[in-house]
Amino acid sequence: MFTSQIFASILPEILILVLGVLILIFEPFWKEDQRRNAGWLTAGGLLLSMVISLLFGRPGEPVAVLGGMIRFDWLGFFLKMLFMFAGAATALLLMDHERAGKRGEAYVLLLASLMGMNLMAASSDLVMLYLSIETASIPIYILAGFILNDERSTEAGFKYLLYGTLASTIMLYGFSLVFGFSGTTSLDDIAVKLTSGTISPLIAFGIVLLVMVGLGFKVSIVPFHFWAPDVYQGAPTPVAGYLSTASKAAGFAVILRLFFVAFPDFSGIWTMILAVLAAVSMTVGNLLALPQTNIKRLLAYSSISHAGYAMIGVVAFNQLGAASVVFYLAAYIATNLLAFGIVMAYSRITGLEEISDYAGLSRRNPLLGLMMLAAFLSLAGMPPFGGFVAKVFVFAAGVQTGYTWLVIVGIINSIIGVYYYLNVLKFVYLYRMPDQDEEQHLVPLTQPYTIALVILVIGVIVLGTLFGPFYNWSDAGALNLF
């Protein structure tokens, strides 16, 4: 029976689907130079879908719908809103991409992966989880390799595809073991059937490892991070931004659901594994970010380390931990999209992506310089930007559950982070363009960039100051896990 509740639970996905079909229908009729308008349509449509979902698709008490495939709760809903916001921003950033922005397929693929991510955030069944992960991944494989005659982009697409399929196959093997031992694919039933009495810790350990290969790949946590720098560097910049934010956040959504809901009985085992992964990821990510000279590779390694910080909240395995992860994801999505958006806006005009090419940016476009300041200070975890509050929350969760050593590792790493983030700002603010007058080399922003970046920068500041409501929603979501 198709009740209104079922309809409401997948309302955002239905709207995204409609939007994608609309673009597919209209795009062939547009002239070449009008096709970039598909970006306006995507972004506007997504924002409208968010409004409609907020009005008609809000969850009440958490329920399982569609035969237990999907859970309709605040956690899924809040994350869906975040993903759709990220998708809208990505669409705006994509519009003026020289080679991808005028092709309607790019937006349709974006929407398709967005639908997959939305379902990832809501799935409560292993089958549905796997399907949604693949739905989210396959369009991004194509998007990463979207620029056909560019070697790096092709390499990025191919690399992401190879790593991605390998990782998800291994994860599927883990899922099959879970099914084999429990006889069910529903996350709630697994929690009941798969207890410490029924399987040995060794097997549980193996299952967690296998599953983490796939999910670790999605969130690009060490040692499953090798694809990230190459893919970020090669993929069209907005796609890289999308990959590093929405895609990573969707991975965390699955991690939260899977481990908190299905494996609470083995928390001793998986918190141990995740704590080690978090510590290694923060350290390796930050240390490898230090020698980078390409801004996109720097952001790639920084995003690896941020996966580690967020993981502290998962390791804490309590309400504050889960809420802090969700809040961290919100702050991180806004911040990192802002960073990638600026990189995109700058390289569109200059065609340059080395950190040293950013010399004199604050004179060439003061607004862009300030926004870069906000983005990088937020990444470094400085107030009044979202990154600070998010970090304090995950650290608080870590200290609360006695993972003080992990928090100390995190703190040492944020000090390393401050160093290389400030190093970038040094180029932006301190250095001048060699032998040239900056006044003659302005970096103008087109309308979509201005809109997207200003909204994102406001988001970063709001998340860092008036964080009350956002934490409230994160917490409401976290409550659904227990």
Add this chain to the structure above:
Amino acid sequence: MNFPILSVITFLPFAAGMLILMMPANRKNETRAVALAAAVIDLLLSAWVYLQYLLSDMRGYQFIEKYEWLNIFPIHIELHFGVDGMSAPLVLLTGIVMFTGVLISWGDDDKHVMAGIQDRPREFFAFLFLLAGGVFGVFVSLDLFMLFFFYEIAVFPMYLLIAIWGWVKTREYAAMKLTLYLFIGSVVALVGALAMYWTQYQNTGVLSFDMLKMEGAGFSPEFQALWFLPVFLGFAVLGGIWPFHNWSPDGHVAAPTAVSMFHAGVLMKLGAFAALRVGVMLLPEGAKQWSWLIMLFAGVAVVYGAYIAFVQTDLKYMIGFSSVSHMGLVMLGISTLNTTGLTGAGVQMFSHGVMTALFFAVTGMIYDRAHTRMIPELGGMAKIMPFATIGFIIGGLVSMGMPGFSGFVAEFPIFMGVWEEQWLVAVICSISIIITAAYIMINIRKVFFSPMPENLEGHVGDITVLDKIAVATLCLFMVIIGVFPSVMVPMVSTGVENIMRLLGGA
């Protein structure tokens, strides 16, 4: 409801900074005018707070403002503002330094002088105000989370201010060193703060970052002994405590004048104040156990800082190390944990803030005009800039602890307090007074009264009217407190009573 004066004081600089950023880049004078207007309003408001507190019965925390910021289990953050006898003078100090800092940075459009901030003043004032807002926030916050929030806001603009507008030769190195030192200190203290939050919850079931509640959290002596040093030293790094003072003179030297004034005048107090408020007041047992170590560190800073200042040939390095020495006195006062010493420390924070801001202001004026800060290359400034000379001499007298000036009112109780605890330390540290007197007098003679070197003849002009106003303002406060200690000492001692109550004495 009362007028939320502390919120206005704290958030006005942020608002002014945003406004300044939105102004067109080429309207430099309008930018400066907006900055000055905001600074004047903040100075008047902070003076109003100070006077109100002074004229009231001077008890406890006043001008309390409390707003729920986030109260969702298990996080409880409030925007809780209030001042006591310890923080009210520091709020006033920040207002003074902000006002004079803007005046000094106004600049002189004479191409020959190139004083003040000529390159991108819009961004400069915006970042400076971000810093100022953060500093106000720390002094008035009674909520530990908010204290950290503002503390970090006060730290990172320093990087930009020094790196962008600083002295070309060392600015990158100094700015990065400073930021990393301070950031390490603050995050170490942050872990301690989080540990305190959860331990309070375990002990009393109260979830709150409110420091007034944390005072009664019943931390065990073992807990306090463990966490006192990370928390106290984490903040004291910003107070320039030996052996973590290394960032400070480098930062002073590299920073532009107004930022040096802020840095030495206010930021270092931020460290000492936060160390006192979070370290000593929330972990009093830990403070008692470790006070010997703090006293040792502070004592070394006092004597060693003075000696290093004595051998400097760069005027800014000299003042930078004299700041280490004088902030060592503040730490020394705190480490006594008795009423006399703490009162001295409180007054010294204000006195040193004004004095060192004056020193840096005058040094900046000299450098902008003579293009050198090397003491052997300077001379005869008294003829050219008599007003600045008088200011520098008054600052020197304060620095030496001459009676009649604020330095005496501050240093005398500190030494008394130390004598009560450890007379030997007091004797050793008093050597610093002699060294200070020596380097101050030698340098005043050389820089201001020796014959002017030939290469400077005719190139150096007098300071502007705005500069004179700044110098006069700063001198005024030092003399007033020196002559009428009763305008500050009783107020600080009420703040100290509060601390002594927590320490279980008095």
